[in-house]
Amino acid sequence: MSGAGRLPAIRRLNSxxxxxxxxxxxxxxxxxxTDAAVSAAxxxxxxxxxxxxxxxxxxxxxxxxxxxxxxxxxxxxxxAELDAALASLPAQERRALEAAAQRIRDYHExxxxxxxxxxxxxxxxxxxxxxxxxxxxxxVPGGKAAYPSSVLMNAVPARVAGVGELIMVVPxxxxxxxxxxxxxxxxxxxxxxxxxxxxxxxxxxxxxxxTVPAVDKIVGPGNAYVAEAKRRVFGxxxxxxIAGPSEILVLxxxxxxxxxxxMDLFSQxxxxxxxxxxxxxxDAGFIERVHQSIGKLLPAxxxxxxxxxxxxxxxxxVQVRDMDEACSIASGIAAEHLEIIAAEPRHWADRIRHAxxxxxxxxxxxxxxxxxxxxxxxxxxxxxxxxxxxLGVYDFQKRSSMIEIARPAxxxxxxxxxxxxxxxxxxxxxxxxxxxx
Numbered sequence: 406m407s408g409a410g411r412l413p414a415i416r417r418l419n420s421x422x423x424x425x426x427x428x429x430x431x432x433x434x435x436x437x438x439t440d441a442a443v444s445a446a447x448x449x450x451x452x453x454x455x456x457x458x459x460x461x462x463x464x465x466x467x468x469x470x471x472x473x474x475x476x477x478x479x480x481x482x483x484x485a486e487l488d489a490a491l492a493s494l495p496a497q498e499r500r501a502l503e504a505a506a507q508r509i510r511d512y513h514e515x516x517x518x519x520x521x522x523x524x525x526x527x528x529x530x531x532x533x534x535x536x537x538x539x540x541x542x543x544x545v546p547g548g549k550a551a552y553p554s555s556v557l558m559n560a561v562p563a564r565v566a567g568v569g570e571l572i573m574v575v576p577x578x579x580x581x582x583x584x585x586x587x588x589x590x591x592x593x594x595x596x597x598x599x600x601x602x603x604x605x606x607x608x609x610x611x612x613x614x615x616t617v618p619a620v621d622k623i624v625g626p627g628n629a630y631v632a633e634a635k636r637r638v639f640g641x642x643x644x645x646x647i648a649g650p651s652e653i654l655v656l657x658x659x660x661x662x663x664x665x666x667x668m669d670l671f672s673q674x675x676x677x678x679x680x681x682x683x684x685x686x687x688d689a690g691f692i693e694r695v696h697q698s699i700g701k702l703l704p705a706x707x708x709x710x711x712x713x714x715x716x717x718x719x720x721x722x723v724q725v726r727d728m729d730e731a732c733s734i735a736s737g738i739a740a741e742h743l744e745i746i747a748a749e750p751r752h753w754a755d756r757i758r759h760a761x762x763x764x765x766x767x768x769x770x771x772x773x774x775x776x777x778x779x780x781x782x783x784x785x786x787x788x789x790x791x792x793x794x795x796l797g798v799y800d801f802q803k804r805s806s807m808i809e810i811a812r813p814a815x816x817x818x819x820x821x822x823x824x825x826x827x828x829x830x831x832x833x834x835x836x837x838x839x840x841x842x
Contacts, residue, residue: 412700414717417692419724420734432721433738435649435679435787440629447604447633454608459615465605470578472600477616482587482598490587498585505777506557506592512779513562516798528811535802537567540618542610542642543595544625545575545586547602552626553589554775558782559624559645559796560593566801571595572620574610576602602627607634611642624783624796645796649787650679650719653771654740654760656731657684658747659691661767667698669744672772674715675708681719683738685731692722732756739790742771761790815841 418428453461459477466480467473474480491499522532543559546552556573563571573590575583577600590598599617601609607627613619622643623635635644653673655666670682686692699716706712725731732753735743739759747753750765757763761784762774775782783796810818819838826834 412696413703413713415696415699416721417696417724418721420726420730421724429721429723429734432683432719433681433788435681435719443629443633447630447637450604450630451608451611451634451637454605454614455612458609458613459617462601462605462609462614462617465603466601469603469605470576470580470600472577472580477614480599480601481616482582482590482600486582487587487591487595487598490582490584491591493584494588499588501777502553502557502585502589502592505554506561506589508777508779509557509561509781510565513565513781513798516562517565518799518802518804522807525811525814527813527817529814530807530809530811532807534805534807536805537569538563538621538643538801538803539568540570540572540620541568541801542607542620542623542625543571543573544602544606544610544623544627544631545573546625546627546631547576547578547583547586551583551586553583553585554782555625556586556589556595557593560590560595562781562796562798563624563801564594566798568801570597570618572610572618573598574601574606574617576600576606602631604630604634607631607638611638622801624800626783645783645800646785646789646793648783648785650681651676652681652741652786653683653744654735654738654742655682655684655744655746656728656735656753657686657691657745658728659686659688660748661746663691663694663698664702665767665770666695666746667702669770669772670695670699670716670720671702671706671712672770672775673742674712674720675706676711676715678711678714678718680715681740682716683721683723683740685723685725685734687725687727687731689724692724696722728753729756735760739785739788741784741786741790742774744769744771759788759790761785761795 418425462477518535520534522530524530541563545555560571573595575586607623609617610620610623620642624645626648632647636647651673655669673680674682684695703709736758741761743760744764745753746767754763754765762780764771774780781795781797785793819842822838823835
């Protein structure tokens with residue numbers, strides 16, 4: 406903890422110094438391994454839910470959430486309760502949820518893929534058919550905090566994609582149901598909701614019980630137990646991703662109020678102690694001013710202890726040679742959230758190859774992306790932006806290849822297939838094609 410008159414601890418790095426690359430690599434390193442105790446517990450829970458269904462689900466809900474009910478059916482939240490939660494919200498909160506949902510919907514409408522085909526000269530028709538998933542499970546955290554924004558970001562794209570049924574699970578410790586989460590479910594069009602959480606909820610969604618229907622894909626964030634459960638059921642169902650701690654990378658030329666930058670760094674550091682907040686800037690004087698702002702603003706933050714530990718353990722203020730080098734370093738970091746606060750931000754954005762979401766200009770704070778800008782806030786972490794993308798409508802649609810072979814084409818393609826099949830020693834493949842010659 407920082408003392409009076411002493412600036413909070415945070416690494417100060419310089420790209421010109423020997424060993425910079427190694428220091429940066431060490432800073433970015435994060436072991437996403439699963440604790441052995443967590444792994445063993447999840448394995449037991451998943452197996453138990455799969456074999457005993459509702460009976461096991463009731464036992465785990467009582468043990469972990471201190472919620473005792475007579476039957477699993479009592480764990481379901483009725484549509485009437487979802488609608489009542491929406492109706493009971495203060496007008497300001499309801500307007501905010503509805504405005505955010507509409508912006509998210511407008512953005513994701515543009516992502517919907519369409520089926521297509523084409524016909525070749527010999528009459529062969531080839532194409533791709535796009536269909537939505539039948540049923541999706543949405544996991545919503547409900548332990549230490551409630552996340553109505555998570556409901557919207559996961560449910561709205563699924564609805565835009567045309568998913569047939571959306572099942573929400575949310576833990577309610579001691580039976581406390583968060584009205585904003587339930588209201589968000591009503592706005593987003595959730596079909597059924599259950600007050601269950603943890604690995605047991607993931608397993609119930611994956612395998613189904615007498616009460617909870619099995620789904621085709623599970624999306625949504627959770628703790629280490631939820632993440633490990635999603636890892637274990639993958640293959641039986643699809644999952645969105647195994648997310649790591651939240652990340653923000655601010656790339657600036659120094660043409661902004663340093664208080665803004667400090668607070669943007671806080672906005673991700675406050676998630677948890679493992680979150681990562683990094684600044685890249687060529688202006689040494691500005692970096693010092695940001696450090697001073699951190700010291701000035703931190704004492705008033707309600708989550709000061711979390712922010713301070715995050716900045717000390719995994720944060721950094723990095724001086725670079727110039728903006729070009731900053732862009733090169735930023736692409737290597739491949740952060741979940743990248744803010745570019747500089748003159749002509751799009752000019753620098755064109756030099757970025759990897760990032761989950763890119764926020765351009767001084768007014769595009771990452772926090773707007775978390776709630777209401779429109780693009781999805783479910784983003785790749787731990788440098789996985791090098792090969793993966795934000796959650797979107799495409800995650801709730803699947804593709805089927807369409808192959809209609811005309812008789813003339815069967816003569817040409819059959820001979821090609823025959824040669825290749827016999828080359829692989831697969832006679833039945835070859836003869837299947839040859840019989841149509």
